[in-house]
Amino acid sequence: MEQSSNTILPFNNYQKLVIALLALLQFTVVLDFMVLAPLGDYLMKSLSITPKGFGVVVSSYAFSAGVSGILAAGFADKFDRKKILLFFYAGFIVGTLCCALATTYWMLLGARIITGLFGGVIGAISMTIMTDLFEVNQRGRVMGFVQMAFAASQVLGIPIGLYFANLWGWHSSFLMIVTLAIVIAIVIVIKVKPIDKHLALQSDKSAFLHLWHAVSNKSYQTGFIATAFLSVGGFMLMPFSSAYLINNIKITPDQLPMVFMFTGIASIIIMPLIGKLSDKVDKFMLFTAGSALAIVMILIYTNLVPIPLWQVVLINMVLFMGIMSRMIPATTLTMSIPDMKDRGAFMSVNSSLQQMAGGIAALCAGLIVTQKNSTSPLQNYGMLGLVVSIIIAVCCIFVYRVSVMVKKKQANAFQETSKEELQLSEV
Structure with missing residues (x-):
């Protein structure tokens, strides 16, 4: 029974282990995606990719992840969550290895599609596991720790990845992710218990029927829309961040890791x-x-002009803090919408819409932002910032509606618990 009060519940040792493993797993998945933006300038120059073409590379991951999530949604609640997590994580490792071995634009594009087919679903499965294993008043802290994967990828992953890229080429950054992911997968196999309580609650025999029940639920639809808007901002700004810093703000490639490192430290x-x-x-x-x-x-x-490095670092730190202050409470609210029997399907569809919305955002960003040649400043980046700001404001409307639904659900659950306790006391 989920807790409805504001009591802070402690974690047991097994929960702490699960949090650590999910955070490490998320670290590799996030790093695989986030390292693409800092490597963007390297890739665009070494593989002769235009801003529009690079937007396609970024969005290909998102669209393939979206398709995969929809296909997986009907089956997401039909299997032990540990097994389905390992299946998709293994596919993600293979896709990232293909990225490391890519030598042309088309090979890289194909590798990103494979990685997205598997990696894009992992976040949804992880959130489903979090919701199954943790009470509602634990989930904010769980999300805070797991979302540290974003920060850790900036503090450790991206600077190391850029260092490897400068030393041995951009391919080595993906090889680093593959090596770490294999180790994490082995630990999950050995240490994590089966997560299958939801199997006893299943009533839909058809996977398609189970998917339909999830997507046709009006409460769930509100959560889907809120998450889609939530993802747009990051997908629009992220792909061109390194190219913007290097070509517009005149940050050197050697200084770029420092920007990401200090931003990540602030986030941690x-x-x-x-x-x-x-x-x-x-x-x-x-x-x-x-x-x-x-x-x-x-x-x-x-709308920055060339400024000293410490000012760039400071602005990035505060910006990332604002973005994460949105992500954690919004994601925690959304996780609380579905019932246990629908969580896998809900999270998969939710992740799919998030990825596809992000893919559309990346494509739109590639159409808004232009560049005369590989070393000239990006144009229309200020317009991109204005568009993202408007989308963030609209997102608040849908997150408010989600908040109202979750509070109503928690109140109903509290009333049911109170009735049960009253009946027991009378007996």
Whole structure:
């Protein structure tokens, strides 16, 4: 029975192990995607890729992940969650290895499609596991720790990946991810218990019928829309971040790892605090505050002129803090919408729509942003920032509706628990 009070529940040792493994797993998946943006300038120059072509590379992962999530949704609640996690993680490892072996634009594009088919579903499976194993008033902290994968990828993964790229070529960055992912997969096989309580609750014999029940649920649809809008901003700004810093702000390739490292350090400090705060205060109010900060910083960031390195680092740190202050409470709210029997399907469809919305955003960003040649400044980046800010404001409307639904669900659950306790006391 989920807790409805604001009591902070402690984690047991097994839960701590699961949190650590999910965070490490998410680290590899996030790094695989996020390292593509810092490597963007390397890739665009070495493989002669235009901004539009690079937008296609980024969005190909998103679209293939979206298709995969829809196909997997009907089956997501039919298997032990540990087994389905390992299946998709193995495919992700193979796809990342193909990225490492790519030598042409088309090989890289194909490799990103394979990686997206498997990697794009892993986040949904991880969130389903979190929701199954943790009470509602633990999930903010769990999300805070697991979302530290984003920060850790910036503090450790991206700087190391860029160092490897400078030393041995961009291919070595993907090989690093493959090696780490294999180790994590082995530990999951050995240490994680089966996660199959949901199997006893299944009533839909057909996978297609189970998918239909998930996508036709009006409450679930609101969550889907909120998540799609939530993902757009990151997908629009991220692909061209390194090219913008190098060509517009005149940051050198050697200075680029420092920008990502300090941004990640700031996130590692703030994210557990946001997660804990998310379990204590109103999640929508926290989300709104993060959205306001993100809008202000995006409008500043996308209209910068060449400035000293320390100012670039400071602006990036505050910007990322605003973005994460949105992600944690919004994701925690969305995770609380589905019932246990529908969680796998909901999370898979939710992830698919998130990825496809992000893919459309990356393509649109590639159409908005232009560049005369590989070394000239990016044009229309300020316009891109304005578009992203408007989308963030619209997103607040849908997250508010999700917040209202979740509070109503928790109130109903509390009333049911109170009735059961009253009946037992009378007996």
